[in-house]
Each structure stands twice: as C-alpha cells, then as structure tokens.
Amino acid sequence: MQSPFDEPGRIFSNKRPLEEDYTPDTILCRDEEIDRYSEALQDVIEGFGPNNVFIYGQTGNGKTVVTRVMMDHLQNETHKHDVDLTILEVNCNKHDSIFNVLLELVNQLRDPDDQVKDQGPTKGYLWNTLYDELDRLGGDVLVVLDEVDMLGHDNDKLLYDFPRARKNGDLENARIGVIGISNNHMFKDELDPRVKSTLCESEIFFSPYDATQLSEILDHYAGLVFKDSVLEDGVIPLCAAKAAQEQGDAREALDLLETAGNIARKENADTVTEDHVERASDRVEEQRVLTIVRDQLTSQMKLALLATTFLNIDESAEPRAKNIYQVYKNICKTCGYEPRSKRRLNDFLDSIRLYGLLERDERNLGRAGGRSYIHTLEVEPELVFEGLEYDSDGDDSVLNQAGIVPSPEDTDQYSLESFGA
Structure with missing residues (x-):
C-alpha cells in the first residue's frame, strides 16, 4: 500500500505554540490587566504578605496564561529580594469539591512517598493537616484556584476560611493569599457577602x-x-x-x-x-x-447535561429545572453517583450555559405553574452523546458502561420513562 501521509513541511514550521500548555514569551492585548495584576501582588515582593485576588471572564480570554506568566515573574522577583514564597495551583474542574482541593494541596506540600490517600481521611483531618504543613513551611503562600466556580456555592467555607486562616488562629508561621480564577462572572455576584469581601480584595475582569x-x-x-x-x-x-x-x-x-x-x-x-x-x-x-x-465538564455536569438533553429531544417533555432534576437524580442512581442538591444542579446548568451548550429562558407558566426557567440545548444532541460516550483518555465512560448513552446515530433508543420522567 502506498503511504497515505504527505511530505512534511509544506504549511507548518512549528506547532508547539498551538498546544494548550504552551506559555508565550509575549502576552498581547492584556497590558491593563497585567498592570492591575502586578499592583495587586506588589505587596508580596515588598514583604507585606499576599492579598486575595479574583480574576474573572469568559474562557479563552487569557486569564490562565496571564496568571501563569505572572506567577513565574513573581517567583523570580521574590527570589531576587529574598522573600519566601510558595505558589500552589489547583484546577477546580478536576478537583471539584472541598475534599478534593484540600487533598490536592496537602499532597503538593508533601513528599511523593508521604502522600495522603483519597480513601479514609475526613475533611477535618485534611484541614488540620494542611495547616500543619503550611506552618511547617512558613513564609508567604499563594493558592491559585483555577476555575474556582466549579466548587459552587456549597463550598463557601473554603473560600471564606482559607484566606482568613492566620487571623482565625489556624496559622502562625504562614501567610496565605488566594487567587480565584472563574469563567463565570455570575459566580462572584452570587457568593456569600462575607466570602465576596474576603476573596475579592482585588478584582480583575478579562473582557472578550x-x-x-x-x-x-x-x-x-x-x-x-x-x-x-x-x-x-x-x-x-x-x-x-x-x-x-x-x-x-x-x-x-x-x-x-x-x-x-x-x-x-x-x-x-x-x-x-x-x-x-x-x-x-x-x-x-x-x-x-x-x-x-469530554474534557471540561465535571462528571456531575455531564450527568446534568445528559438529563437536559433527554428532555430536549423528547417533544412531549418540558426541560424545566424541576424536570431536569428528576431525570438527573435517576441517571445518578443508574450510574452509581450520589445526586447533588437542586441548588447545586442549578450551578451545574449555569456553568454549562456559559460554555454555550445551553440557553435559559424564563417562562411564565400561569397562575398554577408560576415562573420557571426552560433550558434549551444549543448544540446538536448527537454531539452531546458522542462527547459523553468516551472519557477524555479514550476509555469507556461511566455513562456508557451503565448502558444509558446512545450512539450518535441512534438518539431515539432510550426513552425518558427509563429515568422516571
């Protein structure tokens, strides 16, 4: 057989700058944001301790790459001025609960042969262990929580207590600042007022x-x-x-x-x-x-999206939040997941909407029904099913193993009755 490949080098010279983890030498069109970022972090270099910073804006607007570059420069400057600084980074899309965030932070601070397992420890144990590790380390600590909106509103304690740990007497030798990065600008507005005043000391908005x-x-x-x-x-x-x-x-x-x-x-x-x-x-x-x-939605968000998709493809169904929650709970049961609260489901739907997969309309359903939100799928159902069929690493997904995700070309093989709707 003749080789199906083309001769190299006709169009591209180097694809490395297109990869997700590439950090550019030059940041374009973000001078104002970089100035505000440096202003918020200048106290660290001068030895006054870290502040809390909230970064928000839609995906693809440069928040993460600017933060990565700023952390590199900050680390270099603090080393030059003999300031003891440790930077910890957690992606809350991957670690989407207080437990998982605390576990990740503890293990970043520990040696590879002294890691805490994810089975057994309580949140209380992780809090105490984290504070012990930070006090042992001492100095200034910046915790970068990327996609912090994935933690939802059930995790206000993390965003309130953590930056105040020294003031509350949980730490003696370490000073902590939190940098929260969110794709959801509404997340900031819906924070507990105490959390907002603590986390949002400095706010930087990245416009499209x-x-x-x-x-x-x-x-x-x-x-x-x-x-x-x-x-x-x-x-x-x-x-x-x-x-x-x-x-x-x-x-x-x-x-x-x-x-x-x-x-x-x-x-x-x-x-x-x-x-x-x-x-x-x-x-x-x-x-x-x-x-x-496949890659950006958490497992719970995938379950919420699947429930909403089923309600959208059934012409007799109505994709109201109440109905979505019922289908979502039954899908969770089928897949072996613990369903979250109605409020948390609304968080999931808000996040999915910000990715452009859903649209939400407020409807007046009359005196009997009151007002309700209708969640409309903005992409082809076949793409949702195809995306849910396999995990990002190519393995059979939990949903597919449970036998509830149809193949892209056969979206009618499952009925809502299977999920109690």
Whole structure:
C-alpha cells in the first residue's frame, strides 16, 4: 500500500505554540490587566504578605496564561529580594469539591512517598493537616484556584476560611493569599457577602477580545507556526472576525487557524485560503463541543447535561429545572453517583450555559405553574452523546458502561420513562 501521509513541511514550521500548555514569551492585548495584576501582588515582593485576588471572564480570554506568566515573574522577583514564597495551583474542574482541593494541596506540600490517600481521611483531618504543613513551611503562600466556580456555592467555607486562616488562629508561621480564577462572572455576584469581601480584595475582569485584538494575536502566532507566505491576506482577519462574533475566544481563533492549515496541508495546497477557513469553521465548532463535553465538564455536569438533553429531544417533555432534576437524580442512581442538591444542579446548568451548550429562558407558566426557567440545548444532541460516550483518555465512560448513552446515530433508543420522567 502506498503511504497515505504527505511530505512534511509544506504549511507548518512549528506547532508547539498551538498546544494548550504552551506559555508565550509575549502576552498581547492584556497590558491593563497585567498592570492591575502586578499592583495587586506588589505587596508580596515588598514583604507585606499576599492579598486575595479574583480574576474573572469568559474562557479563552487569557486569564490562565496571564496568571501563569505572572506567577513565574513573581517567583523570580521574590527570589531576587529574598522573600519566601510558595505558589500552589489547583484546577477546580478536576478537583471539584472541598475534599478534593484540600487533598490536592496537602499532597503538593508533601513528599511523593508521604502522600495522603483519597480513601479514609475526613475533611477535618485534611484541614488540620494542611495547616500543619503550611506552618511547617512558613513564609508567604499563594493558592491559585483555577476555575474556582466549579466548587459552587456549597463550598463557601473554603473560600471564606482559607484566606482568613492566620487571623482565625489556624496559622502562625504562614501567610496565605488566594487567587480565584472563574469563567463565570455570575459566580462572584452570587457568593456569600462575607466570602465576596474576603476573596475579592482585588478584582480583575478579562473582557472578550475584539476582532482587532484577535488579529494581532493570530498574526503573532502565525509567525511562529506557519511557513513564510503561506497565509493569504484575508485568512487572519476572517479567523479573527469569526471568533469575535462568537465569544472573543483566542483559543477558538487559533483552533480555526490551525484547522484551516490542516485542511490546506491535506490538499497539498501551497497556501491557506479563506475557503479553507470557511470549511474549517464547521469542523472546529463540532470539535469545540466535543472537547468541552469530554474534557471540561465535571462528571456531575455531564450527568446534568445528559438529563437536559433527554428532555430536549423528547417533544412531549418540558426541560424545566424541576424536570431536569428528576431525570438527573435517576441517571445518578443508574450510574452509581450520589445526586447533588437542586441548588447545586442549578450551578451545574449555569456553568454549562456559559460554555454555550445551553440557553435559559424564563417562562411564565400561569397562575398554577408560576415562573420557571426552560433550558434549551444549543448544540446538536448527537454531539452531546458522542462527547459523553468516551472519557477524555479514550476509555469507556461511566455513562456508557451503565448502558444509558446512545450512539450518535441512534438518539431515539432510550426513552425518558427509563429515568422516571
């Protein structure tokens, strides 16, 4: 058989800058945010201790990458000025409860051969152990909680008590500051007032990029990624315009540019054209949905999305919050998960909505029904099912093992009656 692969090097020169964990040397279009960030953290360098900072804005607006760069610079500056600083980072999408966050922090502070197991310890034990480890370490500590909105409102204690640990007498030798990063701007508004006053000492909002800013970012990355003169003049403006019309997401714009390049490479084209961008657009949107469902939603959010999807594809059903909760509880039972409260389910639905998968409309259902929220699926059900069919590592998902996720081409094989709706 003749090789199906193309000769390398026609379109791309280096794809490393397109990878998720790549940290750029230059941060574009975020000068104001960086200035405010440095102002909030200057006390650390001068030995006055860390403040609490709340960072918020939609996904793809540079919050995490700017934070990563700021932490690198801060670590270098504190080392230069002999300030003892430890930075701990937890992604709350992966560690989505107080227990899991505390466990992760304790184990980051301990040697690899002295890790606390996830079976057995109580939250009280983890709190005490964490404070003991921090006091043993001493100095200043910054805890970065990325996607902190994934903790929901049931975890106000973590966001209130942790930054106040020294004031409350839980710590003697360490001073703690918390940096909370959220994709959900509503999360801040709905925090307990005590938590808001503690966590939000300094607030920095990352607004969506506009088309001009996205063009500047894409132009910079194009110089790192593509061969000289392979992009036609209209390619970058078109990618920027499409991304700006959606959510102003730089990652989405870069994905679109990369996919257009992949199509051109597969066709053995000498240049990437606007036609390649147009064809890439549908492919990127589908991949975006699959990536969100597989990689960015927690297990509980996946269960909530599945319940909402079933209610949307059944024409006789109504995707009200009350109905979603009933289906969600039964799916949890089928899959062996402990269902969360109604309030927590609303947190899940809010987060899913911010990813663009759902839309919420308030309906007046009359004197008997009152007001209710209707949650409408904004993407094709087939994409949801495909995303839920496998975990991000390619293994059979818990949902699929439970036998309740239909294949993408057969969305009618399960009825809502199976889940008590």
